Amino acid sequence: MDWLEVAVASPVELVEAVANVLNEIGSGGVVIEDPALIMNLIAEGSNETIAPTLKPLQVGQVVVKGYFCHDISLQQRLEHLSPRLSELSVSWQTREVREQDWATAWQAYYRPTRVGKHIVVKPSWEDYIAREGETVIELDPGMAFGCGTHATTAMCLALLEELVLGCSVVYDIGTGSGILAVAAALLGAREVIAVDIDELAVRTARDNAERNGVSDQVSAVQGDLLDNLAGGQADLIVANIIADVIIQLAPDAAAALKPGGKLVASGIIIDRADEVRRALGDAGLAPKQEMTEGEWVAMVYQKES
Numbered sequence: 206m207d208w209l210e211v212a213v214a215s216p217v218e219l220v221e222a223v224a225n226v227l228n229e230i231g232s233g234g235v236v237i238e239d240p241a242l243i244m245n246l247i248a249e250g251s252n253e254t255i256a257p258t259l260k261p262l263q264v265g266q267v268v269v270k271g272y273f274c275h276d277i278s279l280q281q282r283l284e285h286l287s288p289r290l291s292e293l294s295v296s297w298q299t300r301e302v303r304e305q306d307w308a309t310a311w312q313a314y315y316r317p318t319r320v321g322k323h324i325v326v327k328p329s330w331e332d333y334i335a336r337e338g339e340t341v342i343e344l345d346p347g348m349a350f351g352c353g354t355h356a357t358t359a360m361c362l363a364l365l366e367e368l369v370l371g372c373s374v375v376y377d378i379g380t381g382s383g384i385l386a387v388a389a390a391l392l393g394a395r396e397v398i399a400v401d402i403d404e405l406a407v408r409t410a411r412d413n414a415e416r417n418g419v420s421d422q423v424s425a426v427q428g429d430l431l432d433n434l435a436g437g438q439a440d441l442i443v444a445n446i447i448a449d450v451i452i453q454l455a456p457d458a459a460a461a462l463k464p465g466g467k468l469v470a471s472g473i474i475i476d477r478a479d480e481v482r483r484a485l486g487d488a489g490l491a492p493k494q495e496m497t498e499g500e501w502v503a504m505v506y507q508k509e510s
């Protein structure tokens with residue numbers, strides 16, 4: 206899969222705001238190329254990894270880059286991005302990036318990250334010594350979405366920490382890297398079915414399940430939403446996709462839940478939240494909980510017992 210790189214030329218004082226916009230719109234990672242910062246790191250003899258692309262930049266010119274995968278949500282994400290960047294009066298360019306270029310830039314900035322209360326997401330190439338009570342997910346997202354740092358994923362992980370206990374069957378719809386499926390298995394789900402429409406994501410999810418020693422619990426399958434799981438019943442369904450897809454999924458998700466089962470719906474941009482609430486309500490599900498981070502909302506809905 207190829208990626209769209211959005212490179213924003215930003216004054217120093219707006220770097221954080223630009224990075225937030227890219228994250229909130231769903232960038233799979235944000236890279237800040239600030240030559241002044243790099244010169245300081247070199248002067249201090251820092252061991253930080255320095256991206257080689259920094260060298261041609263001029264001091265005072267900061268470039269903030271976001272990476273967006275070419276999936277069905279790309280157009281919608283760009284439609285949200287454009288007015289947000291215009292509000293900041295910054296200029297930006299896009300270019301197509303090959304998998305390998307993106308992976309290199311991304312890995313240099315990806316470190317073990319704590320999410321929720323006890324989960325730590327650890328890149329497979331980093332060392333991390335787990336503290337007592339921590340659930341460590343070792344991940345190599347490759348080119349699939351889901352390294353744990355994006356708000357939509359982080360909210361799902363926090364909700365899974367609360368909701369997986371006592372669940373035997375969990376469906377992870379739109380699994381990407383498999384991060385949520387692996388989390389559900391590590392948190393105690395007996396059987397997790399991870400679905401993605403993208404074959405590469407399915408392979409990545411399978412690899413990540415194996416890496417975490419949960420391939421007996423997690424099966425990764427290619428499919429469009431619940432189409433290949435007809436007749437199955439889950440205690441918990443988690444779907445971190447986008448508002449339109451959650452709306453489309455709502456009736457089938459309601460049918461696929463056991464009585465009393467719950468749906469965690471994420472990837473919902475705040476201005477579409479009402480439409481999603483309506484669709485989930487129309488599907489016969491009752492609202493239980495909501496979380497908001499930046500522009501994103503995650504919702505928990507429940508089927509009647």
Ligand SMILES: C[S@@+](CC[C@H](N)C(=O)[O-])C[C@H]1O[C@@H](n2cnc3c(N)ncnc32)[C@H](O)[C@@H]1O
Nearest residue numbers: 350351358379380381401402403429430445446
């Ligand atoms: C935002 S990513 C979420 C990845 C991961 N679950 C996470 O929370 O970080 C959404 C994923 O949904 C997948 N997807 C999009 N539409 C889908 C569909 N109709 N059926 C199954 N998967 C879909 C995409 O390929 C992508 O991997």
